[in-house]
Amino acid sequence: MNKEITIYDIASETGTSPATVSRALNNHPTVKEKTKKKIFDAAEKLGYRSNIFAANLRSKSTKNIGVIVPMLNSYFQSSVLAGMEKVANEAGFNLIISQSFESVEKEKANAKSMYNSRVDGLLVSLASNTKEIAHFKPFIETGTPVIFFDRIAENSHMTGVIIDNSQAAYNATQHLIGQGCKNIAHVLGNTHVNVYAERLKGYKYALMDHDLPFNKKNVIITDLKKTGREDLIQKILSMKPVPDGLFVSNDICAADCISHLKKAGIRIPEDIAVVGFNNDPTSRLIEPNLTTTNYPGYEMGEVAMKNLINRLKETGNDVLHNTNTITLRADLIIRDSSLKKKISSPT
Numbered sequence: 001m002n003k004e005i006t007i008y009d010i011a012s013e014t015g016t017s018p019a020t021v022s023r024a025l026n027n028h029p030t031v032k033e034k035t036k037k038k039i040f041d042a043a044e045k046l047g048y049r050s051n052i053f054a055a056n057l058r059s060k061s062t063k064n065i066g067v068i069v070p071m072l073n074s075y076f077q078s079s080v081l082a083g084m085e086k087v088a089n090e091a092g093f094n095l096i097i098s099q100s101f102e103s104v105e106k107e108k109a110n111a112k113s114m115y116n117s118r119v120d121g122l123l124v125s126l127a128s129n130t131k132e133i134a135h136f137k138p139f140i141e142t143g144t145p146v147i148f149f150d151r152i153a154e155n156s157h158m159t160g161v162i163i164d165n166s167q168a169a170y171n172a173t174q175h176l177i178g179q180g181c182k183n184i185a186h187v188l189g190n191t192h193v194n195v196y197a198e199r200l201k202g203y204k205y206a207l208m209d210h211d212l213p214f215n216k217k218n219v220i221i222t223d224l225k226k227t228g229r230e231d232l233i234q235k236i237l238s239m240k241p242v243p244d245g246l247f248v249s250n251d252i253c254a255a256d257c258i259s260h261l262k263k264a265g266i267r268i269p270e271d272i273a274v275v276g277f278n279n280d281p282t283s284r285l286i287e288p289n290l291t292t293t294n295y296p297g298y299e300m301g302e303v304a305m306k307n308l309i310n311r312l313k314e315t316g317n318d319v320l321h322n323t324n325t326i327t328l329r330a331d332l333i334i335r336d337s338s339l340k341k342k343i344s345s346p347t
Contacts, residue, residue, distance in 0.1 A: 005048040013042045065308065066114035066122045067097045068107060070151065073225070075280045076297045077125070080149065083301025084123065091309050093120070100127040108135040115139060121308045126151040128190045133158075145311040149304045151193055152325075161304045163330035165195050168293045169202030171332045172247050172275045175291070177210045179273050179340040181245030185218045185236060187257070188249040199249050199277070218243065224250035233260040236272075245273045245338075251280035251292055258286050258337060273338040288336035296328050303328065 007021040014021070016039065024031045024039040031039075042048075065088055069077050081097065088095055096119060100107035107127045114122055115138050122139055124146065133153045139146045140158075152160030176184050186203045189196045200219065207214050217239065222232060236243060236257070248254035254276030258268050266272055268288055276283055276292040283290035303326055 005043075005046045007048075009046055010039060010042050010048060013046060014038050061120055062118050063092060064094050064096050064117065064119045065305070066110075066117070066119035067095055068100055068110050068114070068122070068124045069097070070100055070102050070125055070127050071225075072097075072099055075282075076150075076278055076295055079297030080125075080301040080304075083298040083303075084305040085301075087302050087305035087309065093309065100130075102128045104130045111135045111139075115144075119144070120312055121145045121147070123304050123308060124148050126153065126193075128193050131192070145308055147304050147308050149300055151195060154194055157324055159307060159324055159326070161300050161307070161326045161328065162195075163295060163300075163328050165198035166202035166205070168277070168330045168332070169199035169247070169249075170206045171202075172277070172291075172293060173203045173206035174210070175332060175334065176245035176247060176273055176275060176338060177206065177212065179245070179269070179338055181243075181273055181340070182212060183218070183241055183243050184212075184245035184247060185220060185239065185243040186247045186249075187220045187222060187224070187232070187253060189221065189224045191221060196249060203247060222253075224248075224253040226253075229253065229256050229260060233257065233264060236261075237264060237266075243272060245275075247275045249277045251276040251278045251283045251290060254290055254292070254337075255282045255286040258288075258290070269336065269338050269340050273340050275338050279333060283333075283335070286337075291335045291338035292333050294331050294333055296330065299328055 007018050007025070010021045011018045016035065020031060020035065021039055024036045025043065027036070067081065067084060069081070071077065081095070085095055096114065096117065098110040098113070100110060104127050107130060111122070112135070121144060122136070124136070126133075126148065136146050147159045147161065149161040152162055173184060173186075184203075184207070186200065188199055191197045191200055204214050220232065220235060232253075236246065246254075246257060248257060254274055258274055261268060261272060268274055274290065276290045277295065279292045279294040283292045307326065
């Protein structure tokens with residue numbers, strides 16, 4: 001096994017004292033630039049690794065923030081992480097990112113690993129089958145801040161950064177009703193997840209407010225990330241009557257539906273108007289372009305990280321510090337996939 005290189009080895013290599021090496025590696029102004037360069041060159045040549053862990057223990061900070069997400073294979077999560085990374089980098093923090101793969105057991109293992117790694121704080125979007133959050137209790141007991149985003153812990157009195165999913169779904173459904181749709185199907189994910197449960201509420205409220213009956217057969221719960229959805233299309237087309245509107249809680253699934261419906265001879269939006277959710281780049285690539293809800297992932301990442309860092313720095317910002325839920329705006333973006341009523345050009 002190779003010997004661990006120390007500042008004494010660098011001192012011997014450069015003909016300087018260990019104290020000078022230590023000051024140079026910490027970029028102390030009392031060390032001349034020529035000496036610093038010699039020491040840095042020697043450290044690189046010898047393969048020296050600074051003992052950051054020991055220094056962090058002394059300062060009681062690792063400068064690491066943990067992030068647990070359900071999956072990394074989505075545009076939304078990528079946007080959230082980009083927003084987090086920007087804020088973290090500017091504040092001198094690093095991210096440690098892990099996936100739960102939609103498993104509460106994996107989420108528990110990730111949380112334990114983050115805790116043992118002494119992360120300064122934790123940002124979490126819960127797995128689809130997480131029903132309780134006792135595995136985050138060690139963080140809370142030691143004063144390590146935990147903030148949830150997107151998929152949050154219900155009734156936990158812990159900070160969550162979300163959009164108003166119920167209102168966003170209401171707006172999407174109301175838009176379809178405004179286009180003349182009277183039989184609207186809603187395709188969504190597992191309703192144990194707060195975002196889908198809230199969207200189902202908004203869909204129901206919009207029907208109720210416009211005197212349209214709610215038919216539970218029009219609610220299709222499925223794996224939204226699965227592609228090649230011939231089974232979903234067959235289910236939609238076998239409904240009696242066939243829906244004239246389709247609200248899908250995911251753009252990739254909605255785009256897949258459009259593609260397969262068109263192959264089946266269904267005109268979009270004339271026969272079935274379609275609305276998605278997320279404002280994924282796919283929404284602008286499918287023809288016709290997909291009406292969707294803008295899900296501000298980058299902003300969500302920024303806000304969640306700023307909130308966490310504010311707590312770590314104890315800025316005294318009581319408004320932000322005591323907020324249990326931070327709700328971001330999510331606007332409906334209307335495109336051709338839902339426009340049954342075309343806007344006529346002025347003559």
